[in-house]
Amino acid sequence: MSKDGTVSIPAFIDLAAQRRQMGDRAGKALIAVLESGQYVLGPQVTEIERQLTAFTGAKHCISCANGTDALLLALMAERVGVGDAVFVPAFTFVATAEVVVLQGATPVFVDVRRDTFNMDPESLDAAIGEAKKRGFKPRAIVAVDLFGQPADYARIHEIAAAHDLVVIDDAAQSFGATLDCKKVGTLAAYSATSFYPSKPLGAYGDGGAIFTDDDVKAELLLSLRNHGKGPDQKETEEIGLNSRLDSFQAAVLLEKLKLFPAEIKARQASAERYGVKLRAVAKVPELMAGASSVWAQYTIVTERRDELAKACREAGVPTAVHYAQTLHQLAPYRDYPTAPGGLPQSEWLTDRVISLPMHGYLSEEAQDFVIDTVLDALRSGASSVAAE
Ligand SMILES: Cc1ncc(COP(=O)(O)O)c(C=O)c1O
Structure with a gap:
């Protein structure tokens, strides 16, 4: 505290304080990657995926380049495309709707609740009716866990089941949160998170991951994140993306996961x-x-x-x-x-x-x-x- 009673608050999210807490561990982990020569999808990537499945209780963790790609890859795995309606909250970060448009589908904006900031199930139900009336095929709901709190999945799953929709959790802000003792990563068919530096679990650059319990979709996601290559890396089976996590970010995440x-x-x-x-x-x-x-x-x-x-x-x-x-x-x-x-x-x-x-x-x-x-x-x- 200074003499006039003011306290210095260096940043809105103080990443330097976290760095001090880590001491030289992050630096050493980064140098180990540098010396290994395996810069993309190296052993640190396999290890962080393993640790994140253990942390969440989800069956599969497929890391990728960022949280936006994590959402996009989930939509790609569900073959969401032209003529499909995807329901997204109107009060969120732009990436939630961006990926829907990139897939050629139509985002339908749903209102949120004042108390939780999250998707309002009543507005969702009404939006599905509206999309049908306009001739779209309702396909998916992207429920955002805004500011770190899970959305109302009990109600959202009821509505999804009634209309045969897949639920994707935009968990970019909520990794580490829980609902009814279940961890984020297990609350929807797909959970897409971000490791952007300011996120609750953040790297020192971009990163993301998708969580799913579906073995077939997990295989497909592994292919889609790496140019659609098959398991032997030779055949090209899908039109995919370059959305691999680099080993440097995985090494940082392994250190930060401890804290x-x-x-x-x-x-x-x-x-x-x-x-x-x-x-x-x-x-x-x-x-x-x-x-x-x-x-x-x-x-x-x-x-x-x-x-x-x-x-x-x-x-x-x-x-x-x-x-x-x-x-x-x-x-x-x-x-x-x-x-x-x-x-x-x-x-x-x-x-x-x-x-x-x-x-x-x-x-x-x-x-x-x-x-x-x-x-x-x-x-x-x-x-x-x-x-x-
Ligand atoms: C709600 C939400 N969805 C998606 C994203 C996209 O994540 P990324 O910046 O890692 O692409 C963010 C990140 O800011 C976000 O807050």
């Missing part, structure tokens, strides 16, 4: 403290019964978002807005269908959400400074708690 359980606990403790202290001035995130979050973001909702962002900026507290627009408000996605009645909750959230610093190494002193800054900004003046 991950303690980091999840620390994130959960920070979220708990934020919740208790900020509840009076803003709408704080809620967990569904039976769910745990890995808190990829700690996102609050307030009527005075822009004022709060300014106060934080002035105090040196980094914040971010995820997301300032719904996907349907982005120019390339404007003309795709939405659930009947539109996306009122998603639009409401885009005007009010703000994310606070969150990572596995947030000290209580730093967090208290963030909390005091938010309290000072929101306690005075007009009511800041977002109306229900």
Whole structure:
């Protein structure tokens, strides 16, 4: 703490603190890859896939180049294409819908719930009816576990079963979370995650993985991520991608996985403290019964978002807005269908959400400074708690 009582908060997600915790282990692991000469799909890749199946309880882990490809590969494995409708939440990162369009299919935007930020099953049901009316073939649901909390899979699977749809979990933000004691990676037919550096389990570059229990689809995914090559690497059996994980990223992930359980606990403790202290001035995130979050973001909702962002900026507290627009408000996605009645909750959230610093190494002193800054900004003046 400085003399004037301010605390330095170096980053929104402090990756340097994690590096310090790792000491020279990541460096040594990277040098070992350098000296091995096996830079892509080397033994570290096989080992991280093995450890991630053990961590999640999923039968197969197929690593790939990034989280976007993980989603794309799942759609490719399901042969989703032209004329098919894929249901995606409107309040998410753009990659969730991007991959649907890249496959030639049509994204249909579904509204989210204000309390969990995740796909609203009622809006999903209505969107499926709308897609059928418009002549699309409903094929898949991409349920996003936004900010680290699993979506409502019990309801989503019921709806999927009624319409014969495959469920893909966009788990880019939720790797390590649980629902009803089951780990993310086992909540849907496919779970696609990202190892982008700022993700809960992040590498030092791009990386991703798909989890599935289906032996046949797992074989197909192995082929699709590597130019469609067969198991002997000679025949070309599919039109695939170059989406292999490199050994450097796998080596980093192996080191970071050792820290991950303690980091999840620390994130959960920070979220708990934020919740208790900020509840009076803003709408704080809620967990569904039976769910745990890995808190990829700690996102609050307030009527005075822009004022709060300014106060934080002035105090040196980094914040971010995820997301300032719904996907349907982005120019390339404007003309795709939405659930009947539109996306009122998603639009409401885009005007009010703000994310606070969150990572596995947030000290209580730093967090208290963030909390005091938010309290000072929101306690005075007009009511800041977002109306229900
Ligand atoms: C919800 C969601 N889906 C997909 C992705 C894509 O992951 P990547 O950046 O690894 O391609 C991200 C990453 O930001 C994300 O947050």
